[in-house]
Amino acid sequence: MTDTQPKDTTESIIKITGMHKWYGDFHVLSDINLEVQHGERIVICGPSGSGKSTMIRCINRLEEHQQGQIIVNGTELTNDIKNIEKVRAEVGMVFQHFNLFPHLSIIENLTLGPIWVRKTPKKEAEELAMEYLEKVHIAEQAKKYPGQLSGGQQQRVAIARSLCMKPEVMLFDEPTSALDPEMIKEVLDVMIELAEEGMTMLVVTHEMGFAEKVADRVMFMDYGEIVEQNTPKEFFDNPQHDRTKLFLSQIL
Amino acid sequence: MNTPQQPSRAYLAAPIRKIGALAWFKDNLFNTWYNSLLTVLTLVGLWFIVPPFLKWAFIDSLWYSSAEACRDIEGACWSIVPNNIKFIILGFFPEGQEWRPILAMIMLLSLVFYSKERTRWNKRLGWFWAIGLIIMGSLMYGGLFGMPVVETAQWSGLPLTMMLSFFGMVAAYPLGVLLALGRRSKMPAIKTLCVVYIEMIRGVPLISLLFMSSILFPLFLPDGMTIDKVLRAQVAIILFTAAYIAEVVRGGLQAMPRGQYEAADSLGLNYRQTMRLIILPQALKIVIPPTVGILLSAFKDTSLVVIIALYDVLKTTKVTLSNPKWTGYSTEAYIFLAVLYFICCYAMSSYSRRLEKELHTGH
Numbered sequence: 001m002t003d004t005q006p007k008d009t010t011e012s013i014i015k016i017t018g019m020h021k022w023y024g025d026f027h028v029l030s031d032i033n034l035e036v037q038h039g040e041r042i043v044i045c046g047p048s049g050s051g052k053s054t055m056i057r058c059i060n061r062l063e064e065h066q067q068g069q070i071i072v073n074g075t076e077l078t079n080d081i082k083n084i085e086k087v088r089a090e091v092g093m094v095f096q097h098f099n100l101f102p103h104l105s106i107i108e109n110l111t112l113g114p115i116w117v118r119k120t121p122k123k124e125a126e127e128l129a130m131e132y133l134e135k136v137h138i139a140e141q142a143k144k145y146p147g148q149l150s151g152g153q154q155q156r157v158a159i160a161r162s163l164c165m166k167p168e169v170m171l172f173d174e175p176t177s178a179l180d181p182e183m184i185k186e187v188l189d190v191m192i193e194l195a196e197e198g199m200t201m202l203v204v205t206h207e208m209g210f211a212e213k214v215a216d217r218v219m220f221m222d223y224g225e226i227v228e229q230n231t232p233k234e235f236f237d238n239p240q241h242d243r244t245k246l247f248l249s250q251i252l
Numbered sequence: 253m254n255t256p257q258q259p260s261r262a263y264l265a266a267p268i269r270k271i272g273a274l275a276w277f278k279d280n281l282f283n284t285w286y287n288s289l290l291t292v293l294t295l296v297g298l299w300f301i302v303p304p305f306l307k308w309a310f311i312d313s314l315w316y317s318s319a320e321a322c323r324d325i326e327g328a329c330w331s332i333v334p335n336n337i338k339f340i341i342l343g344f345f346p347e348g349q350e351w352r353p354i355l356a357m358i359m360l361l362s363l364v365f366y367s368k369e370r371t372r373w374n375k376r377l378g379w380f381w382a383i384g385l386i387i388m389g390s391l392m393y394g395g396l397f398g399m400p401v402v403e404t405a406q407w408s409g410l411p412l413t414m415m416l417s418f419f420g421m422v423a424a425y426p427l428g429v430l431l432a433l434g435r436r437s438k439m440p441a442i443k444t445l446c447v448v449y450i451e452m453i454r455g456v457p458l459i460s461l462l463f464m465s466s467i468l469f470p471l472f473l474p475d476g477m478t479i480d481k482v483l484r485a486q487v488a489i490i491l492f493t494a495a496y497i498a499e500v501v502r503g504g505l506q507a508m509p510r511g512q513y514e515a516a517d518s519l520g521l522n523y524r525q526t527m528r529l530i531i532l533p534q535a536l537k538i539v540i541p542p543t544v545g546i547l548l549s550a551f552k553d554t555s556l557v558v559i560i561a562l563y564d565v566l567k568t569t570k571v572t573l574s575n576p577k578w579t580g581y582s583t584e585a586y587i588f589l590a591v592l593y594f595i596c597c598y599a600m601s602s603y604s605r606r607l608e609k610e611l612h613t614g615h
Contacts, residue, residue: 062514089520099515103534103613112529113519145613165519 019068043211046221060091092162096174100146132160152183169200319577343408353411404482408563417551420489428497453495466560504535544604
């Protein structure tokens with residue numbers, strides 16, 4: 001495998017073809033095909049256990065697939081991949097439970113990646129970090145520790161932490177599911193701003209308002225398959241499959 | 253966007269708690285008939301134990317007398333300690349050279365004391381330690397600047413105890429961490445090796461390890477080759493302690509949520525960076541209390557080296573007691589020793605509590 005090739009913006013940033021995954025004997029993902037263009041925003045929804053989180057976790061190889069092909073930013077994810085860190089550095093990830101590093105202050109959480117992975121000088125990394133904290137409206141908390149922040153604030157810090165790596169694409173794994181209702185909006189607002197700036201995003205969420213507002217494509221998964229995908233308008237107004245209709249009737 | 257609005261409602265003061273000694277006694281010691289009974293029994297017990305002890309230890313006691321003077325008193329003969337302090341502390345270190353181990357011990361203590369502050373944990377401190385250790389080693393062994401050589405066989409008493417326990421702990425800790433990481437490794441060879449090592453060492457008592465190092469091990473060495481006896485004991489203590497540390501640290505590693513690994517992975521940190529920057533700082537902090545427990549017992553277990561004829565501070569005390577002049581005063585001598593051990597152990601555990609507090613970041 002060669003290093004990531006020089007970027008060609010016409011080429012799709014993520015390309016998944018015929019991907020299958022098993023947990024033991026359990027066939028958790030079946031024949032996944034997905035192509036994501038630069039700047040595209042995709043919302044993935046589906047009942048719990050449908051494999052949507054597993055699928056996006058395969059994209060930065062937090063989970064390994066057993067069959068098929070995943071190409072991220074020109075690099076194929078294989079079992080003998082040597083430079084997985086390089087691929088991961090280009091793919092930001094935001095988790096349901098934030099996963100901030102509790103022993104480090106907010107600013108240290110943000111500068112860790114740039115300093116150790118990108119080898120950015122400390123001072124420069126701190127300036128970058130402050131810039132992104134500014135962006136998620138939380139600069140005044142830089143010196144605090146994650147345990148001292150509310151859930152919504154922590155999730156915004158987590159988003160800023162990923163952005164500090166200047167990723168090509170951002171993955172969101174149910175970013176608002178662990179939040180109290182009054183904190184969901186502040187996180188979604190940040191994500192909307194991000195989308196407006198043209199970030200490539202894959203978002204697993206049940207926030208259908210968000211999907212309607214920013215998604216280029218909404219995708220419905222059930223039993224480890226992509227059941228259907230469409231523009232938000234078509235998806236919500238005119239769902240094709242019975243399973244999609246059932247799901248939408250349950251959550252809307 | 254985060255300015256909380258002060259609602260306009262009455263804020264009541266918290267109710268005043270009852271204070272005063274009498275109220276406290278009534279609430280805590282005499283609140284039921286059985287608690288009252290227990291309180292009375294405890295007081296009676298203390299009355300029978302404490303005053304006689306104080307009388308023995310302080311009122312009827314002698315502090316700086318000859319052994320003969322002690323024969324005529326009822327109380328404690330603390331004189332055994334000042335009269336034999338040189339031998340108890342320094343053992344067989346040659347006459348006239350006593351300043352050397354004393355200076356070495358002072359240096360070690362000052363370095364430990366200086367290293368207490370976490371803000372000083374940097375490269376410079378490493379150099380301090382490197383230079384300090386070289387000086388301490390040359391002070392003890394000699395052979396430089398006209399200091400006569402003192403073979404390790406003559407190292408004894410408190411310097412020996414301090415050396416065995418200090419280096420035992422300092423070397424065992426990183427070794428234990430590596431073993432814990434190895435035991436969780438995905439590579440089967442490394443994992444098996446670590447499991448076998450840990451289980452084997454934990455399966456035998458320290459005494460048998462010390463015996464092996466002093467009796468069995470030399471049999472396997474080629475003719476004419478010897479390895480210093482103190483060094484062998486030191487290595488045995490390190491290997492023994494490391495196995496226990498490894499299991500404690502493994503517990504800490506297992507307590508780490510998977511999300512921490514995933515967050516580190518998704519930033520593109522590699523295994524070493526993840527461990528060093530994310531996992532170990534948190535895991536080692538979680539296991540400070542049990543780790544300190546192991547270090548304390550390692551410190552106290554160094555007294556087992558008597559069985560391979562090394563004279564640690566416990567053994568030098570015993571030798572003092574075998575002198576017919578002082579034979580009857582073992583209680584006093586052992587109390588002195590207990591206080592010595594207690595001071596060291598208490599210092600360690602209170603430092604660990606402080607460290608825990610400092611590292612607490614509100615999660």
